Amino acid sequence: MPSILIIDDEKSIRKxxxxxxxxxxxxxxxxxxxxxxxxxxxxxxxxxxxxxxKMPKLDGIEFLxxxxxxxxxxxxIIISGHGxxxxxxxAVKKGAYDYISKPPDLNRMLITLRNAMEKNSLVAExxxxxxxxxxxxxxxxxxxxxxxxxxxxxxxxxxxxRVLITGDNxxxxxxxxxxxxEKSNRSDGPMVEVNCAAIPGELIESELFGHEKGxxxxxxxxxxxxxxxxxxxxxxLDEIGDMSLNAQAxxxxxxxxxxxxxxxxxxxxxxDVRVIAATNKDLLKEVENKNFRLDLYHRLGVIIVxxxxxxxxxxxxxxxxxxxxxxxxxxxxxxxxxxxxxxxxLLQKHNWTGNIRELRNVVERLIILSGKTITxxxxxxxxxxxx
Ligand SMILES: Nc1ncnc2c1ncn2[C@@H]1O[C@H](COP(=O)(O)OP(=O)(O)OP(=O)(O)O)[C@@H](O)[C@H]1O
Numbered sequence: 276m277p278s279i280l281i282i283d284d285e286k287s288i289r290k291x292x293x294x295x296x297x298x299x300x301x302x303x304x305x306x307x308x309x310x311x312x313x314x315x316x317x318x319x320x321x322x323x324x325x326x327x328x329k330m331p332k333l334d335g336i337e338f339l340x341x342x343x344x345x346x347x348x349x350x351x352i353i354i355s356g357h358g359x360x361x362x363x364x365x366a367v368k369k370g371a372y373d374y375i376s377k378p379p380d381l382n383r384m385l386i387t388l389r390n391a392m393e394k395n396s397l398v399a400e401x402x403x404x405x406x407x408x409x410x411x412x413x414x415x416x417x418x419x420x421x422x423x424x425x426x427x428x429x430x431x432x433x434x435x436x437r438v439l440i441t442g443d444n445x446x447x448x449x450x451x452x453x454x455x456x457e458k459s460n461r462s463d464g465p466m467v468e469v470n471c472a473a474i475p476g477e478l479i480e481s482e483l484f485g486h487e488k489g490x491x492x493x494x495x496x497x498x499x500x501x502x503x504x505x506x507x508x509x510x511x512l513d514e515i516g517d518m519s520l521n522a523q524a525x526x527x528x529x530x531x532x533x534x535x536x537x538x539x540x541x542x543x544x545x546x547d548v549r550v551i552a553a554t555n556k557d558l559l560k561e562v563e564n565k566n567f568r569l570d571l572y573h574r575l576g577v578i579i580v581x582x583x584x585x586x587x588x589x590x591x592x593x594x595x596x597x598x599x600x601x602x603x604x605x606x607x608x609x610x611x612x613x614x615x616x617x618x619x620x621l622l623q624k625h626n627w628t629g630n631i632r633e634l635r636n637v638v639e640r641l642i643i644l645s646g647k648t649i650t651x652x653x654x655x656x657x658x659x660x661x662x
Pocket of ligand 1: 412
């Protein structure tokens with residue numbers, strides 16, 4: 276149950292707000308002035324604070340400044356009276372999430388609260404994910420195409436240019452996208468990924484743009500879409516070739532106008548997002564077949580990075596195998612296994628239709644099934660198709 280701290284010197288206001296918000300399922304604590312509020316704020320971890328501006332002892336702005344120093348992740352919403360809208364605006368500039376006017380409009384207040392908490396949990400989620408992922412995995416390889424790709428990433432990452440990454444399944448398109456984000460000026464912002472092939476056609480719009488409660492039968496609560504989640508960062512549209520024409524039209528508009536509209540809403544929302552898209556399809560062929568919009572293709576593909584298949588850069592295999600032996604070995608808590616030269620040669624002769632993902636799986640299998648050193652027998656037994 277989300278918890279809210281209400282700080283207001285007027286008892287009647289505290290009482291009304293407490294009644295309404297408890298009824299809405301929030302856990303409420305009250306404080307009668309800024310000082311008491313700050314004491315409670317220090318003691319407990321609230322999900323949100325509602326704070327009046329004019330109060331004895333410590334007023335709303337002073338509370339805001341002190342609270343931000345203690346924990347600037349908890350959203351604070353200012354309640355402002357008639358006479359102090361300007362102060363409320365100043366509070367927002369100083370980091371309050373928003374303000375609501377007295378007497379509060381019930382619906383608007385509830386929406387503001389919900390948005391604040393939702394946004395906050397998204398921020399927290401992104402942080403957790405960032406910590407989990409930690410550093411982006413290195414792009415291993417010394418072959419000419421890989422060197423070129425690394426150079427291109429260095430050149431294009433700091434620009435705002437949209438990038439279309441093409442290549443087979445499992446060649447490392449997502450990894451390239453991650454590095455572009457990581458080396459861009461947006462790296463402190465989120466990188467949000469959408470796999471357009473995995474989302475049913477009728478849900479993709481709501482997934483990308485969000486929806487208002489009740490906008491369609493299963494929209495039981497308001498939802499923030501991926502474009503909004505990626506605000507200030509990068510949106511990675513994977514498998515873009517599988518997106519419906521309907522959704523393509525909306526994505527095009529979002530790119531042209533830097534604005535989106537949630538499904539069922541009439542208000543536009545500005546978004547500041549860099550889009551990177553990836554596909555394993557030949558998009559121009561899809562354009563010819565009327566499955567993909569040419570104008571969207573041109574919007575997305577300002578820069579095109581093609582990641583070649585592993586079969587076209589077999590010289591990278593020894594380095595990749597070495598890296599996977601080390602990483603996967605460590606994941607299993609085992610010492611790194613060796614592989615003999617001839618076994619490595621066999622791997623370089625294999626037809627890698629599943630690309631680097633397949634190679635990684637193969638190395639994992641070999642680590643599990645082989646002895647200390649991986650031999651040609653192991654490759655014949657566990658990798659090559661049985662005749
Ligand atoms: N050059 C590389 N060095 C190290 N690991 C790599 C490299 N390229 C890809 N990988 C690893 O191979 C796996 C597949 O890569 P990734 O998911 O980026 O491919 P993809 O092209 O996006 O695949 P899909 O088309 O299925 O979305 C991942 O585990 C990735 O970390």
